Amino acid sequence: MAHTDVHPQTGNEIDLDVVREMLSHIRPSDHQEAQELILSALQEINEHFGWVSLEAAEVVAKHLGTTSNRIFGLLTFYADFRTEPRGNHFMLLCHGMSCYVMGSQNLIDELGVRYGIADGGTTSDGELTVQVVNGCLGVCDHAPLVKLDNDYHGNLTVEGLNDAIRRAIAGGKVQLRH
Amino acid sequence: MTIDPGYTKLTLRAEYERFEASAKQSWDDLYQVTTVTVGVGSSSIAKGALDVLAAARELADGTAVVVRQTGVDGADWLEVKVTVRRPGEPGVVYANVEVADLPGLFNGSSKKAFAVDGDEAFDGLRPLGEHPFFRYQQRIVLRDTGVIDPESIEEAIARGAYSAYLKCLFDLSQEEIIAEVTAANLRGRGGAGFPAGIKWESGRKAKVTPKFIVCNSHEGEPNVYKDRRIHEGDPHRILEGLLIAAVAVGAERAYNYVGGEYPLAIKRFRKAVQDAERLGLIGKNILGSGKDVAFRVRTGGGAYICGEGSALMYSVMGVRGQPRTKPPRSVEEGVWKRPTVANNTETVSNVRDIVNNGGAWFASIGTEKSKGTKLMTIQGPVKTLGLVEVPMGISLRTLVEEIWGGMRDGYTFKGIQTGGISAGPLKDEHLDLPVDFDSLTEVGGMLGSGGFVIFDETVSAIDFARYLTAFNRVESCSKCVPCARGNPALVEILDRIRLGRGSAADIPLMQRTSKHIIELSLCGLGQVAPAPLLGMIQMYPEEFHDAITNGTGTTRWHERFVPALAMTGD
Numbered sequence: 095m096a097h098t099d100v101h102p103q104t105g106n107e108i109d110l111d112v113v114r115e116m117l118s119h120i121r122p123s124d125h126q127e128a129q130e131l132i133l134s135a136l137q138e139i140n141e142h143f144g145w146v147s148l149e150a151a152e153v154v155a156k157h158l159g160t161t162s163n164r165i166f167g168l169l170t171f172y173a174d175f176r177t178e179p180r181g182n183h184f185m186l187l188c189h190g191m192s193c194y195v196m197g198s199q200n201l202i203d204e205l206g207v208r209y210g211i212a213d214g215g216t217t218s219d220g221e222l223t224v225q226v227v228n229g230c231l232g233v234c235d236h237a238p239l240v241k242l243d244n245d246y247h248g249n250l251t252v253e254g255l256n257d258a259i260r261r262a263i264a265g266g267k268v269q270l271r272h
Numbered sequence: 273m274t275i276d277p278g279y280t281k282l283t284l285r286a287e288y289e290r291f292e293a294s295a296k297q298s299w300d301d302l303y304q305v306t307t308v309t310v311g312v313g314s315s316s317i318a319k320g321a322l323d324v325l326a327a328a329r330e331l332a333d334g335t336a337v338v339v340r341q342t343g344v345d346g347a348d349w350l351e352v353k354v355t356v357r358r359p360g361e362p363g364v365v366y367a368n369v370e371v372a373d374l375p376g377l378f379n380g381s382s383k384k385a386f387a388v389d390g391d392e393a394f395d396g397l398r399p400l401g402e403h404p405f406f407r408y409q410q411r412i413v414l415r416d417t418g419v420i421d422p423e424s425i426e427e428a429i430a431r432g433a434y435s436a437y438l439k440c441l442f443d444l445s446q447e448e449i450i451a452e453v454t455a456a457n458l459r460g461r462g463g464a465g466f467p468a469g470i471k472w473e474s475g476r477k478a479k480v481t482p483k484f485i486v487c488n489s490h491e492g493e494p495n496v497y498k499d500r501r502i503h504e505g506d507p508h509r510i511l512e513g514l515l516i517a518a519v520a521v522g523a524e525r526a527y528n529y530v531g532g533e534y535p536l537a538i539k540r541f542r543k544a545v546q547d548a549e550r551l552g553l554i555g556k557n558i559l560g561s562g563k564d565v566a567f568r569v570r571t572g573g574g575a576y577i578c579g580e581g582s583a584l585m586y587s588v589m590g591v592r593g594q595p596r597t598k599p600p601r602s603v604e605e606g607v608w609k610r611p612t613v614a615n616n617t618e619t620v621s622n623v624r625d626i627v628n629n630g631g632a633w634f635a636s637i638g639t640e641k642s643k644g645t646k647l648m649t650i651q652g653p654v655k656t657l658g659l660v661e662v663p664m665g666i667s668l669r670t671l672v673e674e675i676w677g678g679m680r681d682g683y684t685f686k687g688i689q690t691g692g693i694s695a696g697p698l699k700d701e702h703l704d705l706p707v708d709f710d711s712l713t714e715v716g717g718m719l720g721s722g723g724f725v726i727f728d729e730t731v732s733a734i735d736f737a738r739y740l741t742a743f744n745r746v747e748s749c750s751k752c753v754p755c756a757r758g759n760p761a762l763v764e765i766l767d768r769i770r771l772g773r774g775s776a777a778d779i780p781l782m783q784r785t786s787k788h789i790i791e792l793s794l795c796g797l798g799q800v801a802p803a804p805l806l807g808m809i810q811m812y813p814e815e816f817h818d819a820i821t822n823g824t825g826t827t828r829w830h831e832r833f834v835p836a837l838a839m840t841g842d
Contacts, residue, residue, distance in 0.1 A: 126608055129590035134571050137532050164591075171592040171749075172573025174532050190494040191689065191725040192651030194739050228576065228743060229533055232497035233318040234649075235348045235657040246318035 103178050105147040113139055113150050117157045128158040132168065136175060144180035144223075144270075173228070181216040181223040182267045183259075186241040190230030197251075198238040202226065204252045209259075221263050244271050281552040284560045285442060291551070292429055299430035306337045308377065309355040309363070311418055313344030313504040314536050315497075316351040320370065324352050327371045331378055343505025343540075345418025346659035347405055355389055356380075362390030365400055404674040405656045410637065410645050413621040414661045417505030422540045425547035428508035434553060436627035437512050440519045441561040444627070446476055449520040453623065455631025457643045462488055462579070462616030463694065463720045464796075465642075465709040471613050474603045475521035478611035482524035485517045486607060488584055489530045489537075489617040492576035494743060495692040496723030498647040499617040501659050503530065503537035506621075507544035511567070513620030515554065516627060518565045521613050525566040528617075529584055532571040542569055576747035580795050581614050582606075583749065594751040595795035616721075618647055638664030642708035646719070650676045652726035653683040662707075669703040672726065679728065687733075687811065689725040691718025693740050694800040696807010697727075716807050732826040733812035734819055738766040740804035748798070755798035758789040762805060769816065772825030779809060779816060 116138055122128035135154050139146050146154075151165040169175040187205070189198050202212075205224055209217050213226040233239050236248025240255065247258045282288045310325045328339045344351060350367040356377055357363035366377055367386035376382030387400035400406055411417075420427040428434075440449050454469030475483060487510065491499045502510060514526040530538050545567055548554050556564045570588050577583045583593035585607045606612020622644060626634045635643045642664040648671060649659050655677030662671065672678065672688065679685050687697040695718030698705075705711050709719050727736060745759035765782050768774050786802030793799050809816055819825055 126589075130568070130570060130588060132590040133532070133573055133587065137571055137573065141535075160590075167592060168573070168590070172532075172575050174574035190651070191692075191723075192495075194494070194736075195652045195725060195727045195731055199735075199739070227533070228494060228746060229492050229531070229574070230494050230497055230651075231314070231318075232500060233315050233348075234497070234651045235315075236318065237651070239318070241318075248318070 103147060104149060105145075105179060107179055108139075108143050108145075108147045108150050110149060110153055112142070113153050114157075116142065117154065120157070122158065125159060129160065132158055132160065132165065133172070136165070136168065140175050144184065145176035145178055147177075176214070176225075178216075181220045183222045183243055183262050184270065185222060185224045185243075185259075186231065187224055187226050188231040188233070188237070188239050188241075189226045189228055190234070190237075192230070192234035193238040196237040200252055201238060201240070201250060201255050204255060208256070222259060243268050281550065281555075282559060283552060283557075285438070288438070288552075288559050295426040295430040298426060302338065303357075304359055306356070306358045307340055307363075308332065308337055309340045309342055309357070311344040311351060311353045312341045313501060314534070315348050316344050316353070317536070319351050321352045323371050324354065324369055324374065327374050328354070331374055337378070341421055341423075342419060343417050343422045344501065345505070346414060346501065346661075347656070348658040349405075349656045350386065357389070362388050362392075362394050364395070364397065365389050404677070405658065405660065408662055408666060408670060408675055409660050410663050411661045412625050412645050413502060413509065413618060413647060414505070414659075416509070417502065420506065422505055422507055423543050425508060425544065425551060428506070428544075432628075433508040433624070434512055434548075436624040437515050437519075437553070438559075439627060440516045441558060441563055446520050446522060449516065449627065450476060452626055452631040453520070456622075456626045456634035457631075457641075458619060458622055458626060458634065459642065459709060460616055461618035461646065461721070463691075463718075465719070468615060468619055471603065471615070472517065472520050475523070475611055475613035478603060480604075480611050482610055483521055484607045484610055484612045485514055485521060485523045485526040486585065486588065486612055486614045487514050487526070487528040487617055487620055488579060488581070488614055489528055490572055490579040490584060491531055491534075491617075491721070492572075492574070492579050492747075493692045493721060493723060495651060495689070495725050496649050496721045498649050498659055498722060500531070500534045500537040502617055502621055502647075503534070503541050507541045508548070509621045509624060510541070510617055511544050511548060513615075513623035514567070515565055516623050517613065517615060517620060519563060523613070524564070525568060527568050527570055527588055527607065529570045529572060529578070529588055532573050538569070538571055545569060575749070576743075577749040577795075577797060580797055583795070584614070585612060592749070594749045595797075597794060639706065639708045641710055646707070646722050648707070648722045648724065650724050650726065653680045653728055654678065654726055655680055664708045665706045667704055668698070668707055668712075671707065671724070672703060679726070683728040683730075686727050686729045686731065689727065689736075689740075689804070691720035691803075692723050692725075693743050693804055694718055694720055694797075695803050697733075697736075697804075697811050699811055716810060718803075733808045733815045734766065734770055734826045737805045737808035738763060738770060740808075741766060741802070744797075744801040748801070752792075752794040752798065754789045754792035755794075755801060758785055758793075759801055761785055762789075762802065766805075769819050770826045772819070772823045774820040774823075774825075776820060778820065782809070 152162045155162045155165050216223040238250050239248045312321045332339045352369045354366045354369045355363040364385050365387045366384045388394040388397040416431045450472045458468045459465040489499050518526045554567045572578045578587045578593035580595045583595045587593035602612045638644050645661050647661050689697045696716040698717045741762045748755045750756040789802050
């Protein structure tokens with residue numbers, strides 16, 4: 095996979111009591127089911143906090159009877175998971191074929207040139223994190239499209255992208271809806 | 273519409289049939305009131321459908337008007353789509369609705385009325401079914417998508433959900449169910465086209481127990497969005513197909529593996545499973561039939577490779593999704609080393625109608641070797657973009673020029689990428705070919721999962737080939753060397769050409785490298801990874817030739833940009 099240089103990161107942004115509370119609803123009946131539930135447990139944490147820290151991984155490992163090594167093997171294999179915190183604003187940039195044909199590569203280039211970030215990266219001021227979606231967000235008639243925090247921006251030009259980012263940052267941090 | 277939110281578990285067939293009758297009655301009662309129906313799916317939510325739904329509920333508050341949600345029916349270009357139906361009148365379909373339009377919809381003065389949801393013209397509006405987007409469609413899998421509320425098991429049952437499951441529980445033997453699926457010649461809709469009847473039969477014959485059913489709803493390709501629309505629009509259809517498969521094979525448990533990146537699909541499907549469990553359609557001694565089926569929903573984590581059968585099963589078991597060598601096939605050793613039958617979402621979604629109407633009925637639709645209908649999605653600059661369900665064998669030209677409305681103004685057709693990232697592009701001269709499992713393959717295309725992508729003259733074949741190869745490079749699971757190292761090598765050569773530094777030897781070098789990847793990779797994904805590149809070279813040789821001999825390349829990005837591109841990965 096693309097993520098070769100990933101190391102476990104520690105971090106106190108993730109409240110482990112909240113993690114334990116989330117996990118308390120996951121009650122596998124046997125060891126097999128416990129293993130089947132690792133990915134969805136991680137997904138829940140990743141969705142809630144935006145990433146999974148080493149400590150959170152250890153809590154999951156303990157709850158589901160496995161090792162944090164295995165958890166990190168999963169976190170670094172599956173593209174949805176992040177092992178470092180997000181910036182204040184989070185952008186999903188659709189790079190499905192519709193978006194590619196309609197110019198999403200220009201948007202990715204612009205993020206590199208203007209903001210110095212590539213897939214998974216966060217700007218140096220901590221404002222914006224971008225995740226490039228290699229699948230498809232399924233809003234193909236509005237391609238190219240990004241989801242910035244909770245809002246979709248379609249038929250995007252480079253100017254439109256910059257404008258959306260500017261407005262999001264000016265509006266301050268928002269709570270993500272799931 | 274809710275009959276009894278706290279319904280108790282039904283334990284007998286007769287109890288279920290009473291429930292079914294009351295669900296049907298409630299459905300009919302909807303015709304006695306004015307209904308405002310908003311299509312809410314991931315594509316329409318992006319255009320503000322949730323705001324429209326909330327505003328409509330507010331407007332209807334204190335009146336007799338019933339506001340409902342359904343899934344989206346596939347016509348993305350009409351969204352947000354709202355249907356207003358008054359007692360004794362057909363529904364009026366409004367297109368591209370915004371919150372500000374709602375008062376006009378409620379009092380009938382809105383100018384956004386697009387068509388009428390019925391067979392005859394009404395109030396100066398033409399029937400929706402006469403529009404080319406709908407005219408060629410034959411909706412089996414999508415029959416209730418955009419019609420029922422996907423979060424209501426009552427509405428699903430009122431429209432016939434679980435009617436086939438009931439027959440399979442009580443009236444049909446395992447052999448009889450499989451015989452119908454075999455007679456239908458239902459072939460796998462995930463890309464490979466393997467007959468489902470044969471899979472089920474080898475699953476049934478497997479001696480090891482317990483056995484499992486796995487539904488592949490991963491859909492990680494960048495070119496298709498069909499399966500998530502079924503999840504969002506009619507989850508009970510998928511669930512019923514899987515429960516029938518479990519009964520037919522004698523499986524103890526069925527799984528649905530859904531891509532983690534589709535939260536709405538997961539949410540609605542989980543709700544469907546919960547409701548079915550509460551009603552007693554899943555569990556022990558179902559409706560007194562003596563049969564047991566358990567069900568589990570599992571989610572992926574955004575790794576394309578998990579669409580491969582064995583990788584998917586590893587992912588279900590909570591490890592890295594990396595394919596393994598076969599044999600043993602998954603029907604011998606699958607999930608937890610037990611016999612496992614894997615089917616695609618769209619495949620199992622056909623099962624209800626096959627059981628109800630018979631395999632012969634299904635086999636009467638489509639072409640000689642490709643039976644039934646196929647969900648097709650389009651991407652790129654076309655006018656009426658969306659998901660459609662058409663009989664197998666329809667021509668590519670009808671799809672592109674009629675159903676999807678042809679190219680948008682200002683765009684010139686260059687080619688159509690078929691089979692996603694697993695095959696090459698086709699050109700205008702191929703558009704008269706029938707769309708089925710075999711015809712496109714003969715000219716280097718592929719039906720695949722039914723996701724087509726049109727690209728216009730501004731898209732360079734070399735750049736597009738690089739995009740497609742880079743996808744395979746990022747998504748390679750890195751288990752076997754030909755794919756893990758070969759795809760980066762291809763991207764590197766392509767980048768050389770794009771920067772105007774290619775040499776004449778690069779084309780044979782790419783072809784040779786591709787041959788290694790195809791012949792030596794372990795899994796089906798590696799074996800087709802270079803296909804788009806080879807197809808691009810075959811269809812647009814002059815572009816590659818010009819870029820190399822003139823040294824012009826295709827891109828100037830390096831002049832303004834030094835660090836690696838996003839998909840340059842490692």
